Amino acid sequence: IFFxxxxxxxxxxYSKLQ
Structure with missing residues (x-):
């Protein structure tokens, strides 16, 4: 869960980088 x-x-x- 923490992960x-x-x-x-x-x-x-990551999505913003794309």
Missing amino acids: IFLLLPFFCI
Whole structure:
């Protein structure tokens, strides 16, 4: 669960980078 929370923001940045 914690991992998902840390990946959540990372995923957002990844999408913005594209």
